[in-house]
Amino acid sequence: DALLLAAMVTAVFEAGRAEPGEHLAGFVNGIEDVHVALAEFTPERVERAVGIDAATIRRIAVELCDAPRAAVYGRIGTCTVAFGTTASWLVDVLNAVTGNLDIVGGAMFPLPVAASPTTRGKKGVGKGFKTGRGKTRVRGFPEALGEYPAALMAEEIQTPGSGQIRAMVVVGGNPVRSTPNTMQLGEAFDSLDFMVSVDIYLNETSRHADVILPPPSHLQRSHYDLALLNFALRSVANYSEPVFDLPPGVPDEWEILARLAGIAQGLGANADPATIDDITIRSLIESTVRDDTSVIAGRNTDEIYDALSGPANGSLRGPDRILDLLLRTGPFGEGFGANPDGVSVAMLKRHPHGVDYGAMVPRIPEALRTPSGKVELAPPELLADVPRLRASLQHDPEQVLLVGRRHLRSNNSWMHNIRVLVKGKPRCTLQIHPDDAARLGVVDGAPVRVTSRVGSVVAPAEITEGIRPRVVSLPHGWGHDEPGTRQSVAREYAGVNSNVLTDHEAIDPLSGNAVLNGIPVALAAVATA
Structure with a gap:
């Protein structure tokens, strides 16, 4: 590319x-x-x-x-x-x-309805984007957006020394299927002193946990797609109220996470989620009123807190209260009285099908947050990667490369335990070009062994001209035949785990992203009885 x-x-x-x-x-x-x-x-x-x-x-x-x-x-x-x-x-x-x-x-550039980095602060200028505020302990990879490379998780757990990871909290993820060299990561999780998973499934990752905390159903909580609406083609706001109430004594997911945060901060097992929630919203309010460009700049913090939290506003708590602050201080917001017809959680409850504020419009320069106030096309960090790109021209054209693929009814490993989404023709196949299949002597459906530097799997061949010669494709997120899980439907459609083949040493040096496509592999036909 x-x-x-x-x-x-x-x-x-x-x-x-x-x-x-x-x-x-x-x-x-x-x-x-x-x-x-x-x-x-x-x-x-x-x-x-x-x-x-x-x-x-x-x-x-x-x-x-x-x-x-x-x-x-x-x-x-x-x-x-x-x-x-x-x-x-x-x-x-x-x-x-x-x-x-x-x-x-x-x-x-989209214009999100809820306040976002491109709508907060002074228009057209900012601090820019920086990485490297910290580095990983073992290999010294820089952070990006407050995150470290997931591919390095295992070595940070397994390598002794100061700062070694000994405990892990996993929320709704399955990294033992979604990260490189997952066999190594599974071994690393087994070596932890303590692990907690917030998950509705006992899957390949949560089976390693000492404690599993199941959150409520999606139908028992409200929903606003805060992340994806930042990439929407139109400025849309759509809020869904819970379909069913939570049973008495059952904590919401945000309460589970708040209590875990309180425990991590040393408040003990009886840490009050409501206290953590109040600390969070007050911190957000304080930073917003300190922003000279905010619609509530200089307003009284307690006044804004009461407006968000009081009975007149539905006594909001948790994510709904944070969302209300972001909506009301966003580009179409109610502004805590400054724009009575503007958007808020209360207004979206009156419009259950959502509100559309129109298509995207040109946003440069006001959307920029660079120190220069301009689009910087040639950052030194990016230009410095050009020599590595030059070296890639010398690749071996005969080398077989493995790439992944996605399917409409499969999102990572999440949808594989729902029969209506996995039934039908098996999808975990190795797509291979007819020329390569002929070279190997395999027919459609025959087993093929795929081997990389770090692992090997066997998958059924799917011969197709829809893929180039010397390239094979295997979807990720499968391999549900591991002992210790409780996903009966997923086990019926187990497939193979493609991330046995991905290499934890192969990382984009700029972002820390794992290399999940373009993996050098060798192919071999598997003899059948």
Whole structure:
């Protein structure tokens, strides 16, 4: 991906078409730096590595420039490769130099209804994005967004010394199926002094836990998609109230998490979730009233607290109260009286089908939060990865590579214990090109052994021309035949665990993301009786 995108950017420059557009005049830095850094990645130089001829690469690049509306778009698949950060950066660069950044029909920035990093603070300027506020103990990988690479979890548990992880809290996840070299991680979890899982399933991860705390059903709690609405095509707010009440004495999920937080802070097993909740909301209120650009700047903290928490507002608590603060101080918010017709939790309860505030609109420069107040196309950290990209041109074209794939009825490992979602033709198959199948001497459905540096699995072949030669595809999240779990439906459709093959040593050095696609593997037919 990164080589193809780099060549397309170079083709745009060679054609004399690199122009962000009048709407971004004066708001883009680093165009010439990008040109110089990528000049060697011509379509002719990368065509063998990417499997697309130079003429086609140039044609697509020019078509992007000529099209009245166009956008280059990358998501999970772009990120979970050896050059995930570089590829994601080049997606943005290509949109910028073809005039397709922040324009209707191009790549745009959503305007979330709830307050977000691009709507809080001074418009058009900010601290920018920094990584490395801390580093992992064993290999010294930098944090990003307050997170450390999941691929390094096992070594941080297993390596003795100061700061060694000895306890773990897992919330609704299944890292023993979703992270690289999961056999190693399972062994690491077995070595912990203590582990707690907040989960409704006894799965491949929670089976290692000393304590499992099941949260209520999704139908017993409210819902607002705070994360995904930050990426929505329209400024939409949709709040769902619980369908069923919680039985007496059953804690909500936020109460479980608040109590765990209190215990972690040394408040003991009887830590009061309500106290943790109050501390959290007061902290958020205080930071908001201190923000000179906020609609409630300078307001009294207790006044805002009472407005959020009192009977007149439904005595909100937990996530609903936090959400109400974010909605009321967001771009369409009620503003605690400043805009009586604005959005709030109470208003969304009166509109159960949601409220639509319209399609995306151009947001540069007001959405920017860089120190310069401009789009920085050539950050030094990203340019520094170009030599590594250059070295990748020397790859072995005969090497078989493993990639993953997704399915509409399968989200990681979460949906595999629901029969209506897993029934039918088996989906955990090894897709393989007919030429490779013939070379191995395997037929459709025959077992094939796939071996990487760290592990080996056997999966049934699915011969298809929908995949390129020397590439095979295996979906992730499967392998539900492990002892100690209680997922009867998932066990019927067990499949194999593709993350036995992924390598915990293979990490994108910029983001710390695991390399889950493009894994070097060897294939072999398996003899059957």
